[in-house]
Amino acid sequence: MSESAQGIPGLPDLTHPSELMQFGTHLLKGSLLLVFLVFALGIAIALLSFALRQNQQQQEILIGEWAVSYSQLLRGLQHLTLVLVLLVGGFFLCSTLSNRYHHWEQAKVAQVAESVAGERLExxxxxxxxxxxxxxxxxxxxxxxxxxxxxxxxxxxxxxxxxxxxxxxxxxxxxxxxxxxxxxxxxxxxxxxxxxxxxxxxxxxxxxxxxxxxxxxxxxxxxxxxxxxxxxxxxxxxxxxxxxxxxxxxxxxxxxxxxxxxxxxxxxxxxxxxxxxxxxxxxxxxxxxxxxxxxxxxxxxxxxxxxxxxxxxxxxxxxxxxxYTDPIRHTGVLPRLLLLAPTIFFWWILLLYLSLPVSLTNVAIAGSVFFACLLSLTYLSRFINPQLAWTFISLVLLALTWGLGSKNRSVSLAALICTIAGTVLPVFGLLVPFSGLTLSLAGLLSVIWLAVRHWYGLYRLELEDRR
Known part of the structure; x- marks a missing residue:
């Protein structure tokens, strides 16, 4: 098998044991470093509280503010850690799928070429x-x-x-x-x-x-x-x-x-x-x-x-x-989309955070749904047109996203707008020839929604505390 049919050179592939072990090692090191920093910050606050034990009033003011900030930091770190885990895991998943799809495309091209290969009869x-x-x-x-x-x-x-x-x-x-x-x-x-x-x-x-x-x-x-x-x-x-x-x-x-x-x-x-x-x-x-x-x-x-x-x-x-053999067109479209998928996911999650109350559970479910949709798109595209496949998958994604505001219709509508601007249009834009125009419309829709939501207050939500 030629090197071009093995996958995209330089991209990690989790189906390779050596790269999987290397990814696990780096993930473990990063997790230990983050835990150490949070633990060290907690110890610093405890030591500062112990040092100010004789000045009760100053201790309550300073340590209280630090405790609140530390609590907010821990809460934010939970969301940040979850988003980073989803981004990193999604990147390796998408790079693996990109390699697999590139390999499938090259194998398909080689098969068509082999069907008409050989010396001509002259x-x-x-x-x-x-x-x-x-x-x-x-x-x-x-x-x-x-x-x-x-x-x-x-x-x-x-x-x-x-x-x-x-x-x-x-x-x-x-x-x-x-x-x-x-x-x-x-x-x-x-x-x-x-x-x-x-x-x-x-x-x-x-x-x-x-x-x-x-x-x-x-x-x-x-x-x-x-x-x-x-x-x-x-x-x-x-x-x-x-x-x-x-x-x-x-x-x-x-x-x-x-x-x-x-x-x-x-x-x-x-x-x-x-x-x-x-x-x-x-x-x-x-x-x-x-x-x-x-x-x-x-x-x-x-x-x-x-x-x-x-x-x-x-x-x-x-x-x-x-x-005559039908030409194989639009090769490399799905691998490019899969490589950009983590960026699309990050933009979608950011829109959700800026638009409606999102809990850790909702972020985890949303990330799982997003990458599951990409996985379905990758394999459905081998049998049907990718644009048509994404149209059906988008309907499923929008139906599931409605559940983010199951108790509030306004929240559900906001989630749908974020999903259309942050996921449906960007992915569709990378599947069609007019990618620049479609991505520009998706970006414009996103900023218009955020401006209407926060600057002009034309779409107000009854916000709940984020858990």
Whole structure:
């Protein structure tokens, strides 16, 4: 497995034992330090009270204020400790989920890439080769003298195909593991050859087999219905005789299997009177290399692509058929949201503290509900659209948040406003393309609510003591 599929580098993952032990060690050290500071402050107040035991009046004034402040500090530390525990624990939970989701996304991308991976099946246009003699001259030294020698040598030349009528049927099936697609090719091509030369009648039909195949069978070359023998194993050069001015037809047929992409290459030749019919008997087929077919027909079985070149044409890139796969879009959205989730939680809790009476029990329940919703969003997003999943989860979150003011309707409405501004909109904003606009609206709604609540007093609550 590649490193990119392991998770986001540098982020803690609680599924790794070493990181879990390290997190527990740091948490224990931090907790002991906090307990020591609170205990030391209590001892300092007790020592100060003991030192002022002879001045009863000063002791009552000073120690009473300190005791009240210490009591408020302890009460505030309880809330602060709970919020910090929820933030730290939520961060490690979200970082773990972010790593898991990143791993799942990368595995999904790798699976799609593997389904269409492999070398392409490339059929190269055949060539008609003939041998001819051409004069050439060279110089050599004979008996100390420079002598010019005129000779003839045989060189290979090529005759242009007069016409090409090609039909290829492509069926697709999965491999043994069911991960990759395999093309099954049924190829038939008729080539027309006209001898336009005056003094040459011996030719070689060089029809190279399909490149990149995993299986090639029933390969044969026929001339006017007669099969041409293959002289040497691995040699796909077939000799034939054709008198000047005469015309003949050569047919190439074979069946093959290979990677999910089939293309035809002109091999630098000019194509004339050319027709290629590619019949893809499977859904999701598309034309390759950007060479647009002259005709595309869709039916229940698949798609037919037809390329027609009546006059001569030069095609630089190979063209043909490949299996289209839907692009995987919006990757990395959930990991980014999960990494920012503790900040969203902190903003939501802060809104609740500034808007309504909140007890330790309510903070603990609210934190549990928030991170449980994110956990549900993480795994629901693998099956349905994340925006739709968060819409359903938001309804559950709002219904549960109403319980913060079960005895007071005004408190419940305030809790709903805080939840919409502090949680629902920010999370939704990180799931949609217009994140900046949505987050700005959420921030504006939050500050407007706090201003209305505290500065203008337009929304008053009958506050209860926070427990």
């Amino acid at each position: 059929q190269i246009a055949p060539q008609i080769r003939y041998m001819t003699e051409e004069p050439y001259a060279y110089t050599t030294q004979v008996n100390g003298k420079i002598v010019k020698v005129n000779e003839k040598r045989k060189i290979s030349r090529f005759l242009t195909l007069s016409g090409s009528q090609i039909q290829v049927k492509i069926d697709q099936s999965p491999d043994v593991r069911g991960r990759r697609a395999i093309y099954k090719i049924d190829y038939t091509a008729d080539y027309k050859v006209v001898n336009q030369l005056k003094d040459i009648n011996s030719f070689f039909f060089e029809a190279s087999p399909l490149i990149g195949y995993s299986l090639l069978q029933s390969y044969k070359v026929e001339r006017d219905g007669t099969r041409l023998p293959q002289t040497n194993p691995g040699d796909y050069s077939f000799p034939f005789q054709l008198q000047p001015g005469q015309e003949t037809s050569l047919r190439v047929t074979y069946k093959a299997q290979g990677s999910p992409r089939w293309v035809y290459s002109s091999n630098g030749q000019l194509l004339s009177n050319f027709r290629l019919l590619a019949i893809a008997n499977f859904p999701g087929a598309d034309f390759a290399s950007g060479i647009i077919p002259n005709e595309i027909k869709n039916d229940r079985q698949g798609t037919q692509f037809t390329w027609l070149f009546d006059d001569n044409v030069s095609v630089k890139n190979p063209f043909g058929v490949y299996t």
